[in-house]
Amino acid sequence: MAAWSPLEWPVLRQFRSGDVFGRGPAVTSPTTRHIAPRTATADRVVQSVCPFCAVGCGQKIYVKDEKVVQIEGDPDSPISRGRLCPKGASSAQLVNNPLRQTAIRYRAPYATDWQDLDRDTAIDMIADRFLETRRRTWQDRDEHGRPLRRTMGIASLGGATLDNEENYLIKKLFTAAGAIQIENQARI
Structure with missing residues (x-):
């Protein structure tokens, strides 16, 4: 020095x-x-969308050695024009947090311990339970014989972390399945 x-x-x-x-x-x-800034030493830059709310702000994710080193607003995004709110700017913590769950965890009814499941097993369990609940709670007609074609045993409450396209597809899926109790936190 x-x-x-x-x-x-x-x-x-x-x-x-x-x-x-x-x-x-x-x-x-x-x-x-x-x-030098972390962005100058990155191996590659990946374009993405902020996961925090339904606005869909564009992000540039800087990756070095397959690890996220920086996240910044994407100036090419027509939505955010390169800006991120404090939550969006801190979204690198979602990926880099050592406490982040990276496995599918399941705790059986009355069990005291969690167990790890592979993705296919978890998806099959969810699908089986969804279909069984729909079958068990299906209402084809009311007491006067009028068509209902619905289930009151399935409901959906979406969150603001989903974008418009995801919410649209969820609404279509649940409506097609006969669920009528569909709500979103962004609208409540």
């Missing part, structure tokens, strides 16, 4: 360099001058 000189005092640097208001290189420390 170089010896400190009074000529490197920030106020003197401002006047010597002509940066009188101290908004340029005169106020940059030697440490700051020698560091």
Whole structure:
């Protein structure tokens, strides 16, 4: 490390360099001058959409050694034009958090321990339960013989982390299955 000189005092640097208001290189420390942003060292940049709400802000995800190192707003996004809210800007924590669950966890009724399931087993369990509930709670007609063709045993409550397209598909799926209790947190 170089010896400190009074000529490197920030106020003197401002006047010597002509940066009188101290908004340029005169106020940059030697440490700051020698560091590079995480985005400059990334192996690749992936375009994505913020997972936090239904707005769908565009994100640029910077990846180095197959690890997310930075997430920034995508200036090419017509929705957010390069801006992210505080939650969107912190979304790298979702991926990099050491406590993040990466396995499908299942706890059987009355069990005290969780067990890991593979994806296909979990999807089959959900589908079987969905179909069984629909079959068991199906109402074809009311007491006067009028057609109902519905189930009151299945309901859907969506969250704002889903975008419009996902909510549209969920609504179509549940309506086709005969569910009429379909709501979304963004509308409540």
